[in-house]
Amino acid sequence: MNVLADFYAAHSKLIDQVGIDALLALSLSISLQAGQLALAQAAFMGVAAYISAVLALNAHWTLLPAMLVATLCSTIVAGLLALPVRRLRGIFLAIATIAFGEIVRIVANNLAISGGAEGLSGIPPDATTPWIYGTLVIVSTGLWFFSRTKFALAIALVREDESAARGVGVDVGLVRFTTLAIGGAIAGLAGALYAHSNFFITPADFGFGRMEQILVWCVIGGITSPLGAAIGAALLTILPEAIRALADYRDFVNGIILLVVVLFAPRGLAGIRLGKRR
Amino acid sequence: MKRPVFFAFALAATCALIPTAVVGPSLAATTKGPAAGKTVKVGVIADVTGSAAVYGVQQKDAYELANDDLKSGLLDAGGANLSFDVEDAASDGNQVANLFQKFTTDGTALILGPTLSGEARKGDPIAVAAKTAVVGTSTTADGITSLGPCVFRVSLSEAQVVPATVAHTKAVWKYKTAAIIYGDDNAFTKTDGDIFKTQLEKAGVSIVDTETFHVGDKDFAASLTKIKAAKPDVIVLGALAEEAEKIIQQASTLGIKTHMMGGNGLNSTKIYDYAGPAAAGVVVGAAWSINGNYTGNKSFVERFKKRYGVEPDQFGAQAYAAAQLVAQLVKEGKATKDEMCPALRELRVAQTVLGPIAFDPGRDVSAAPVILQIEKGGFAYFH
Amino acid sequence: MVGQQLVNGLFLGAVYALFAIGYTLVFGVLDILNLAHAAIFMLAAFATWSLLGAGLPFWLAAPIAIAGAGVLGIVLDRIAFAPLRRRAAPNLIPLISSIGMAIIFGAIARGIYGPDERQFALAFLQTPPLHAGPLTFTIVQLVILGSAIAFMLGLAWVMRATALGRAIRAVAEDRVAAALLGIDLERTIGATFFIASALGGLAGILTALQYNSVQIDMGGQIELKGLAVIVLGGMGSITGAVIGGFVIGMVETLAVAFGLSEWRDAISYGVMFLILIVRPTGLFGKRSLRTA
Numbered sequence: 001m002n003v004l005a006d007f008y009a010a011h012s013k014l015i016d017q018v019g020i021d022a023l024l025a026l027s028l029s030i031s032l033q034a035g036q037l038a039l040a041q042a043a044f045m046g047v048a049a050y051i052s053a054v055l056a057l058n059a060h061w062t063l064l065p066a067m068l069v070a071t072l073c074s075t076i077v078a079g080l081l082a083l084p085v086r087r088l089r090g091i092f093l094a095i096a097t098i099a100f101g102e103i104v105r106i107v108a109n110n111l112a113i114s115g116g117a118e119g120l121s122g123i124p125p126d127a128t129t130p131w132i133y134g135t136l137v138i139v140s141t142g143l144w145f146f147s148r149t150k151f152a153l154a155i156a157l158v159r160e161d162e163s164a165a166r167g168v169g170v171d172v173g174l175v176r177f178t179t180l181a182i183g184g185a186i187a188g189l190a191g192a193l194y195a196h197s198n199f200f201i202t203p204a205d206f207g208f209g210r211m212e213q214i215l216v217w218c219v220i221g222g223i224t225s226p227l228g229a230a231i232g233a234a235l236l237t238i239l240p241e242a243i244r245a246l247a248d249y250r251d252f253v254n255g256i257i258l259l260v261v262v263l264f265a266p267r268g269l270a271g272i273r274l275g276k277r278r
Numbered sequence: 279m280k281r282p283v284f285f286a287f288a289l290a291a292t293c294a295l296i297p298t299a300v301v302g303p304s305l306a307a308t309t310k311g312p313a314a315g316k317t318v319k320v321g322v323i324a325d326v327t328g329s330a331a332v333y334g335v336q337q338k339d340a341y342e343l344a345n346d347d348l349k350s351g352l353l354d355a356g357g358a359n360l361s362f363d364v365e366d367a368a369s370d371g372n373q374v375a376n377l378f379q380k381f382t383t384d385g386t387a388l389i390l391g392p393t394l395s396g397e398a399r400k401g402d403p404i405a406v407a408a409k410t411a412v413v414g415t416s417t418t419a420d421g422i423t424s425l426g427p428c429v430f431r432v433s434l435s436e437a438q439v440v441p442a443t444v445a446h447t448k449a450v451w452k453y454k455t456a457a458i459i460y461g462d463d464n465a466f467t468k469t470d471g472d473i474f475k476t477q478l479e480k481a482g483v484s485i486v487d488t489e490t491f492h493v494g495d496k497d498f499a500a501s502l503t504k505i506k507a508a509k510p511d512v513i514v515l516g517a518l519a520e521e522a523e524k525i526i527q528q529a530s531t532l533g534i535k536t537h538m539m540g541g542n543g544l545n546s547t548k549i550y551d552y553a554g555p556a557a558a559g560v561v562v563g564a565a566w567s568i569n570g571n572y573t574g575n576k577s578f579v580e581r582f583k584k585r586y587g588v589e590p591d592q593f594g595a596q597a598y599a600a601a602q603l604v605a606q607l608v609k610e611g612k613a614t615k616d617e618m619c620p621a622l623r624e625l626r627v628a629q630t631v632l633g634p635i636a637f638d639p640g641r642d643v644s645a646a647p648v649i650l651q652i653e654k655g656g657f658a659y660f661h
Numbered sequence: 662m663v664g665q666q667l668v669n670g671l672f673l674g675a676v677y678a679l680f681a682i683g684y685t686l687v688f689g690v691l692d693i694l695n696l697a698h699a700a701i702f703m704l705a706a707f708a709t710w711s712l713l714g715a716g717l718p719f720w721l722a723a724p725i726a727i728a729g730a731g732v733l734g735i736v737l738d739r740i741a742f743a744p745l746r747r748r749a750a751p752n753l754i755p756l757i758s759s760i761g762m763a764i765i766f767g768a769i770a771r772g773i774y775g776p777d778e779r780q781f782a783l784a785f786l787q788t789p790p791l792h793a794g795p796l797t798f799t800i801v802q803l804v805i806l807g808s809a810i811a812f813m814l815g816l817a818w819v820m821r822a823t824a825l826g827r828a829i830r831a832v833a834e835d836r837v838a839a840a841l842l843g844i845d846l847e848r849t850i851g852a853t854f855f856i857a858s859a860l861g862g863l864a865g866i867l868t869a870l871q872y873n874s875v876q877i878d879m880g881g882q883i884e885l886k887g888l889a890v891i892v893l894g895g896m897g898s899i900t901g902a903v904i905g906g907f908v909i910g911m912v913e914t915l916a917v918a919f920g921l922s923e924w925r926d927a928i929s930y931g932v933m934f935l936i937l938i939v940r941p942t943g944l945f946g947k948r949s950l951r952t953a
Contacts, residue, residue, distance in 0.1 A: 010383040013375045013404070037753060084938045090752055091694055091896075095888055096937040099930040102885065106927040109463050117461075117468040121399045121421060198371065200399035202465070205371065208885065212760060219757045240368065241376055247366060248772065251327060255764030259741065262758045266750050329878065331776035462923050490922045494882045496872040499669040500917035507662045520778060524872060531790045532665075532797055552780060552873065554787075588777070 012129060014241055016197050018234045019132035020190050025217045025233035026139060027186035029226045032218055034179040035159035037094040039211050040081060041187040043101035046206030048074040048191030050108060053120045053201055063126035063196055071188035078184020082177040101211055108203040119202030120195075127196035135189050143226055155179060159224075220261050221268050228270025235269075311356020312611030318360045320604055321381035323391035323401065324597075328369025329493075332520070333416060334393045336594035338364045339586050341390075343578075344601035346585075352574075353602065356609035362601060367392060374401045382408035388618045390600050393593075395419035395465050402429050411619040413603070415596040418542060419465050423641040428619040430641045432603065432632070433596050434565035436470050436541050439647040443539060443563030444477040446649045446660060451537050453511030455486045459501055459525060460516025462490040470541045471516030478514070486510050491521060498525045499532065506534050515540035519591075523552035530556030539563070545592040550652055560652045561660050566595045566632050567648050569656050573629040574602070599630035665796055666918045667911070672802040674910025675809040676871065679864035680883050681890040681902035682816065683857035689897025690833045690853045692752055696759040697737055698861050698887070699880030700766035705730040705862030706869035706879065707770060710779050719783060727862045734858025735851050737762055743847070770877045778876040786873055805867045812860060813903045819856075820899070829853055833897065889933040895946025904944060 008015070024041060031038040052070035055061040061069075085096050108114045115121075146152055157165040158175045166172055195201050213236075221232020239257070243250055261268065322341050325334035341362040347353040348360055363386075367373040374392050378401040381389050388411050392398055395417040405412045406426030414422060418435040447453070456478050460471025475485060487508035489501035502525070505513060513529070513536050515522050522544050529538070530553065539561040547568065550557045568579060568589065578598055582590040590598070606628050612621045623641075627634045638644040650657040680702060687695045705726045712722035741758040790799045820826035828849045831839040840846050868883070869875045890909050894901025909929055916925045936943055 010379065011376075013372075013379045017372050017375070032753075084934075088937060088941060091688075091692070091756075092937055092941050094694075094756075095892055096934055098885075098888070099934040099937070102930045103927050103934070106924065106930075110923045117463045118419065118465045119396060119399070125403070198375065198400050199403045200396060202396050203463070204396075216757060216760065219753065223753065237372070240370070240373055244365070248327065249768070250366075250368070251764060251771065252768035255761045255768060258761030258764065259758060262754055262761060263741075263744050266745070266748060266754055327771065327776075331771075332778075335776055489917070492882075492926065494878060496868075496874060496879075497669075497673050499673075500666060500914040501922060503662055503665045503669060504918060504920075520874075520876075524874070527873075531799060533790075548778070552778075 008129075014238065016127075016129055016132050018237050019129070019136050020194050020197070021214075021217065021233040021237045022230040023132075023136055023139060023186055023190035023193070024214050025221065025229035026143065026226050027183045027190065028214050028218050029223075029229040030143075030179045030183045030186070032223045032229075033159060033226075034155045034175055035162070036176055036179060037090060038081075038085070038097045038180055038183065039094050039215060040078070040097040040101050041183060041214050042206045042208070042211040043104040044074040044078055044184040044187035045191035045194065045210070046104060046108060046201075046203070047077050048188035049195040049201050049206065050114050050120070052192035053123045053195040054113060056124055056126075056196065057120060057122065063131065063192075067189065067192035067196075070192040071185055074188025074191065075181050075185040078187075079177065079181045081184075082180040086173055086176060098208060098211065101206075102208060105203045105207045108206070114203070117203065119200055121200045123195050123199055123201070125197055125199060127193040132193050132197070135193060139186055139189065140226075140230075147226075151175075151178070216258060219268060220258070222270030223268060225268070225270035228268050232269060309354055309356055309609065311358065311609040313355075313608055313613040314357030316358050316613045318355070318358050318608050318613045319384075319386045320360065320362050321377070321386040321389045322362050322364040322597075323367050323374060323377045323381070323389065323393075323397075324364055325369040325393040325397075326364070326366035328367075330369045330393050333593045334366070334369075336591055337391070337393060337415065337597040338366075339582065340590065340594040340597035341601060343582060343585060344598060344605075347581075348605065352577075353605045354609055355605045356611070358608045358613060360605065360608050362390070362604075367397065369394075371397065371400050375404060377401070378404040381405075382410045385615075386410065387613060387615050388413065388604060390415060390597070390604070392417070395422060398422050398429075399425070402426060405429070409619070410615050411622055413600055413622070415600045416593050419469050427641075428622070430622050430637055430643075432600050432630075432635060432643045434542070434643060434645060434647055436466075436473050438642070439541055439563040439565065440470070440473045440477050442647045443541065443561065443649055444474070444481055447512065447537070447539055447561055448481055448483070450661070451512060453537065454483060455510045456483050456512045456514055457487040457489070457505045457508055457510035458485060458514045458516065459489040459491065459498070459505065460514075461493055461518070461521060464493045464518070466543065467493075467516045467518060467521075469516075470543065471514075474514045474516060474541070483512075491517075491525075493518075493521070495521060496524055498528050502529050502532050502534060505529075506532055510536060512537045512539060514538075515544065518543040519546040519548050523549045523557070526557050526560060527553035537561075542592060544652075545650070545657075547589050547591070547656060550654060550656075555654075557652045558654065562650045562652060562657065564592060564648050564650050564657075565645070566592050566599075567650055567657055567659070568595075569658075570631075570633065570648070572631055572633040575631040578631050595631050599628075599632045599635065602630040603628045603635070663918075664794075666914055668796050668798055670911035670914030671907065672798065672806060672871075672910075673914055674907035675802075675806045676864065676868050676906075677883070677886055677890050677910050678809045678903045678906025679805070679812065679867065680861060681887045681894065681906050682813065682899055683859075683861035683864070684887045685891040685894065685897055685899060685902040686853060686857040686860075688891065689899075690829060691742070691755075691850065693742060693755045693759070694888075695737075695857075696756065696884065697741070697763040697766060698759075698858070699884035700763045700770075701730050701733055701737070701858050702861045702865035702868070702883065703875075703877060703880040704733065704766060704770060704865070706865040706875045707774055707779075707877075708862075709866050709869070710781060710875045713781060713783070723866055726866060727859050730862025730865070731855040731859035734854035734861075737858070738851060738854040743850075746850075767877060774877060776877060778874050780873050781870065781875070783870075786870065801867075801870050805871055808863065808867060809903065809906075812863070813899065816856070816860075816899055825849070825852055886929060889929045891943075892933045893936055893943055895943030898943070898945040901943055901945035 048070035052066040055066040217233040222228025324337040411428040461467030544562040545564040651660040708726040890905040894905025
């Protein structure tokens with residue numbers, strides 16, 4: 001037991017990071033399952049992080065209410081975004097959402113209430129490991145049940161062949177809106193947890209770099225598999241620490257791993273395990 | 279193994295042993311303090327790669343130089359086995375947190391760094407909770423030392439440097455209007471710009487134009503054209519070297535001949551290297567002068583240049599100063615985590631390449647800023 | 662002052678335009694967003710710096726670096742995109758592949774050159790600025806403007822008047838039909854990458870000259886701006902990339918001129934977003950919306 005306690009004491013931050021990153025990967029995975037390349041998770045995360053941080057710092061809210069309100073806001077933002085981009089597909093959707101993300105980041109940078117470039121400091125570290133993993137378990141369970149519903153079938157159909165889906169009466173617009181909103185909600189949860197476990201947030205935490213990271217986790221883990229996405233996130237979050245001995249070569253190794261998985265395991269790591277199923 | 283291979287191996291092994299035999303005696307040349315023979319681990323968190331690498335590499339170079347100097351006796355740790363373990367946080371907040379956690383759980387006595395103020399805000403609380411002392415060498419934003427009772431800083435903050443800069447330049451240049459151009463997406467440059475604005479207004483100077491830019495920008499023509507039209511008596515740069523050099527050069531291209539000044543970020547010889555004569559006369563409020571005569575400064579600059587082929591800048595100097603400070607503490611016998619914080623608090627003075635330094639009650643460094651003026655080949659003191 | 666600001670916008674736009682041409686070419690032909698384009702932009706500038714350091718004169722170093730960039734583009738395609746084509750992977754995968762290559766290129770550059778900024782020690786960079794009435798500009802800026810226009814015209818000529826150009830346009834229009842017509846797909850795609858990357862390399866060298874700065878991060882900002890440019894101009898349209906480049910450059914400069922410098926980038930992204938919502942094909946693009 002002591003060994004476990006020592007391990008936790010020495011690595012609790014990394015463990016927490018893995019939990020949050022897994023949530024972020026799940027949030028993108030939902031959109032990807034509908035075939036939507038909606039790359040605004042980092043922005044949703046940022047919106048929730050800032051709102052929950054401001055509530056905690058200025059109004060002394062505790063974690064749960066702050067997190068819930070923040071997540072509600074990020075979900076609303078996601079829903080609002082779904083409207084103008086409803087006709088966009090593929091790379092056009094990706095670019096539009098990236099643009100949206102950058103605008104959100106710049107707004108956070110220029111407003112006084114968000115602290116501007118100096119960020120918000122001294123956020124109470126209420127989001128401990130039980131909170132993070134508790135949220136992860138609840139979200140995963142919810143997604144698992146969700147995947148057993150008819151709506152989930154509709155989502156898969158929209159991804160495989162949108163016109164066919166329309167043909168059998170699926171409301172494509174509703175599917176896209178819902179997956180974006182759910183993604184916004186999960187990213188929001190992750191954002192609030194992030195703010196309350198990092199002491200300090202700054203607009204740069206939620207920019208294109210973060211978005212690229214989340215995308216890479218999903219691709220490495222497997223686009224159509226939420227479990228894969230979460231595992232991809234876990235592996236790539238641990239990676240820089242695991243290969244710390246490689247010092248200056250870590251970047252290089254990162255790129256190589258990315259390339260190798262993309263070229264030789266296009267269904268991601270989840271694809272390797274499940275074999276040639278789909 | 280085949281014969282020749284065996285001999286080659288034996289030869290190589292012997293060659294590896296000889297330097298140890300030679301270095302041995304010189305170790306004995308250092309003094310023997312109360313911590314002699316003890317191993318003291320000091321953890322350094324620096325952004326050697328990533329967006330802040332330009333600063334992190336200087337810091338890493340300074341600490342590795344310090345490690346060499348400890349071995350050769352140039353830095354005296356009283357016979358203790360002191361070494362600086364530089365770890366790369368890759369300008370990534372997550373890695374910063376992980377490194378802080380590592381250093382607070384593996385017997386490290388003291389943490390130096392991290393490179394950026396934002397990183398300090400993320401990581402220092404971890405050290406504070408674990409009661410490990412942290413000494414920042416490049417974090418200059420507000421509110422860092424108030425993160426905890428064992429968070430110290432050897433880097434003069436902008437709040438300490440700017441008032442002196444404004445006072446000196448106003449006395450000589452007697453300006454009445456000013457324009458400020460500063461980076462709005464970087465905590466350091468934004469704080470710099472804000473503090474200059476406050477200080478100038480306090481001194482009765484009216485700000486006729488304010489322009490902002492982003493980190494990584496290279497084209498300042500639009501902003502400078504506006505500034506030129508506002509005809510200020512002095513132009514203030516809230517910038518780091520990479521942007522400052524371009525602003526200065528492009529201002530000259532546009533025919534702007536106004537006095538210019540800035541804070542710590544401009545303390546780099548790269549500016550003259552880039553902008554040439556256009557940079558001459560720019561005033562820099564700094565914490566260190568490359569030409570300064572302080573303890574071991576000239577020798578430090580020479581050795582740094584010799585080993586790395588580039589001159590040290592303020593980031594490197596402040597890192598090396600921290601190393602000097604730590605060596606002094608270890609020489610006095612401080613070797614463990616619990617001894618470091620009180621030792622830092624009780625420090626009367628440490629002689630470093632920054633000059634004599636101590637800590638004020640708020641744990642910020644108490645040292646005098648130097649007001650410099652850029653000239654060919656380095657910096658002169660501003661009169 | 663307005664005149665000078667317009668001139669400023671013109672030169673900024675020329676840089677964006679040059680970069681965007683290569684970006685849009687690859688997208689037009691392959692529907693791939695090549696996020697390693699910015700890395701080649703940066704490597705070409707460093708290659709020129711190294712060649713100059715080795716003693717070559719500029720008029721030799723630059724063309725070699727540009728050709729090298731072109732070759733690197735072909736290598737990039739062979740490693741990161743061609744294998745995926747054979748597998749008919751969805752468009753997301755080549756994007757990730759290009760991210761991987763961008764990271765690798767960046768790591769190599771950092772390993773060789775380190776994070777410090779380098780300068781060119783070239784005499785013609787030190788020439789005093791020119792004046793035309795109240796306007797000020799430098800020789801380098803004129804060269805960049807001239808190059809952008811010259812290469813756009815040159816590329817337009819290649820696309821209309823040569824067999825290769827026709828092949829590229831055919832592949833962009835309909836890959837299957839082009840193959841049926843006997844066009845060698847792989848060779849055409851290789852040529853496309855060569856041209857696009859050579860242009861990206863040229864943009865990198867000229868940008869490095871313009872600001873006398875070579876640095877491993879130099880592609881970062883322009884990568885996202887380039888996206889805004891090609892969206893505005895129409896993805897796949899070379900004319901669009903050029904016009905879009907000048908428009909974005911002008912918009913940014915005028916944003917600063919009107920006191921909105923904090924929102925400068927947000928305005929460019931806002932334009933990008935609006936165009937995608939209202940008219941996704943941009944000003945000149947002919948592509949219809951495509952599925953993922």
